[in-house]
Amino acid sequence: MQPNVTAASIAAQCLQDRIVTGKEPVPILAIFDSVYQTGTAVLVDLVARSLARQRPVTVLCLEYSATTWRSILAKTVGGSAAASPHLNLVDLSASLPATADATYFDTRILPALHKHAKSEDPILAIIDAVDALVQLAPRSTTLSTGAWLTRHLRRTHAACPSGSTLAFGVGADTFTAPRQDHVATRVIDVPTAVRHLAMVTIDAENAALAEQERTVVRNVAAHDLRLDLGANDPDRLVCRVTCRKTRAGKYVAERNLAEWRGGQLHVQPFVDAESGEPEVVVPVPARAPDGEGEVVRAVPKTSKAVTTKAPSPSTAAAAADPAANLSFNLRLTDRQREARERVVLPYMAVQHESQLGTAATTALAASPTGGGATIFYEYDVDDDFDDDDPDADLEI
Structure with missing residues (x-):
C-alpha cells in the first residue's frame, strides 16, 4: 500500500538526507525521549549516515561514555563506523560538576568543538543528552533555566563551521515545571524552550501507543498499515517529526508521524492526532489490499497565519455548491x-x-x-x- 503523502510527509521522508548531505541544512535538531522509548537510536543513525558520507562528526558524550558510544556504533552499524577517522568522541561524562557551573560551556564544550572542527567544512555536532547541562544553570532572578540553556545551545551551534548541524537528545519527561519561588521575567520550562529553538524536533514514541492513541484510521486492518512494530525496539521507532519553517515571512509548522526503521524514515499512512491544536483533515486515497477501508490523514496546523494557495476552479465550484460536502446526495439528475x-x-x-x-x-x-x-x-x-x-x- 503506497499512500499519497502530503507535503509534510515528503519533508519528513527526506529529513535524514537533508541533514547528512547538507543540501538543506537543519541548524538545530532536538530529539525528545519519552517514558516508553529512547531516541538514542536516532542519534546513532544520524552519526552512521554522516560517517558513510565522510562528513565530520563530533559527539559530546554526557550521558554515555566514549567507550559506550563506540560499542553502540560497533553493534548497530559496524566496526568501520566506530573506527572512522571522521568520528570524534569527546568524553565529558566524568567531568560534569555536581553543582551549578555557568562557565562549563566556555571551559569544556566550546573548546572541544574548536579543537575538532579544524576545517571550514560543515560538521554534525551531537550532544547525547542536554539533561545533564540543566543542573549547571545558575539560580538567576532574571533568566529561567530554559532560557539559559537555549542561549548556550545557540552559542554552541555558532561555534561550529557554517552549515553545520547541532543535534541533541532531550529527556522531555524528566523536567518539572519551572519554579515560581523567585521573581523571574522569563520563566520558561526546558522542553518548551528547546522546541522553540530547534528547527526540527523528533519525539520518539512507543509503537503500541502510537497504534492505539495516535492513529486516525477508518475500517482498516492494523496489518495493512504495517503497525507490526516492536514496542521498544531501538531499530524500529515511531517518531513524531515537526518541521518549523518560514514561508513568505510567516511561521509554519508541519507535523507528521513516521516510522524510523533500520536507518530509514518511512512515512506511515497515519499521523499524530493527539495534539490539542486545530487540525485540517485531508483524505488520502489509500486503500487496503482487499479494497476495504479508507485512510484519513490529519495534518495539524500549529501556525496562526498559514499561507494558502488560490483555490482551483474545481474547489471553487465545490464551495459554491451547498451540497458538495454532504455525506448524502441531494443532487437531481x-x-x-x-x-x-x-x-x-x-x-x-x-x-x-x-x-x-x-x-x-x-x-x-x-x-x-x-x-x-x-x-x-x-x-x-x-x-x-x-x-x-x-x-x-x-x-x-
Whole structure:
C-alpha cells in the first residue's frame, strides 16, 4: 500500500538526507525521549549516515561514555563506523560538576568543538543528552533555566563551521515545571524552550501507543498499515517529526508521524492526532489490499497565519455548491429535474381551470416517472386565493 503523502510527509521522508548531505541544512535538531522509548537510536543513525558520507562528526558524550558510544556504533552499524577517522568522541561524562557551573560551556564544550572542527567544512555536532547541562544553570532572578540553556545551545551551534548541524537528545519527561519561588521575567520550562529553538524536533514514541492513541484510521486492518512494530525496539521507532519553517515571512509548522526503521524514515499512512491544536483533515486515497477501508490523514496546523494557495476552479465550484460536502446526495439528475418541473400542484391547477371556466373537479395525473396516483381537489367558493389574507383562502 503506497499512500499519497502530503507535503509534510515528503519533508519528513527526506529529513535524514537533508541533514547528512547538507543540501538543506537543519541548524538545530532536538530529539525528545519519552517514558516508553529512547531516541538514542536516532542519534546513532544520524552519526552512521554522516560517517558513510565522510562528513565530520563530533559527539559530546554526557550521558554515555566514549567507550559506550563506540560499542553502540560497533553493534548497530559496524566496526568501520566506530573506527572512522571522521568520528570524534569527546568524553565529558566524568567531568560534569555536581553543582551549578555557568562557565562549563566556555571551559569544556566550546573548546572541544574548536579543537575538532579544524576545517571550514560543515560538521554534525551531537550532544547525547542536554539533561545533564540543566543542573549547571545558575539560580538567576532574571533568566529561567530554559532560557539559559537555549542561549548556550545557540552559542554552541555558532561555534561550529557554517552549515553545520547541532543535534541533541532531550529527556522531555524528566523536567518539572519551572519554579515560581523567585521573581523571574522569563520563566520558561526546558522542553518548551528547546522546541522553540530547534528547527526540527523528533519525539520518539512507543509503537503500541502510537497504534492505539495516535492513529486516525477508518475500517482498516492494523496489518495493512504495517503497525507490526516492536514496542521498544531501538531499530524500529515511531517518531513524531515537526518541521518549523518560514514561508513568505510567516511561521509554519508541519507535523507528521513516521516510522524510523533500520536507518530509514518511512512515512506511515497515519499521523499524530493527539495534539490539542486545530487540525485540517485531508483524505488520502489509500486503500487496503482487499479494497476495504479508507485512510484519513490529519495534518495539524500549529501556525496562526498559514499561507494558502488560490483555490482551483474545481474547489471553487465545490464551495459554491451547498451540497458538495454532504455525506448524502441531494443532487437531481436531468431526468429527475424534468419530472419535477412537470408536476402540477393541485390548487394551482384548479385556480387556472376556474379562470378558464372549466369544470370544478379536475383529475391531475402524477408525473410518469413518479409512480401512478391521482389527486382530486374540490374547489370551493371560499377558496378565493386572496393573497392579502392567505389564512382565509382555504376552508378547512
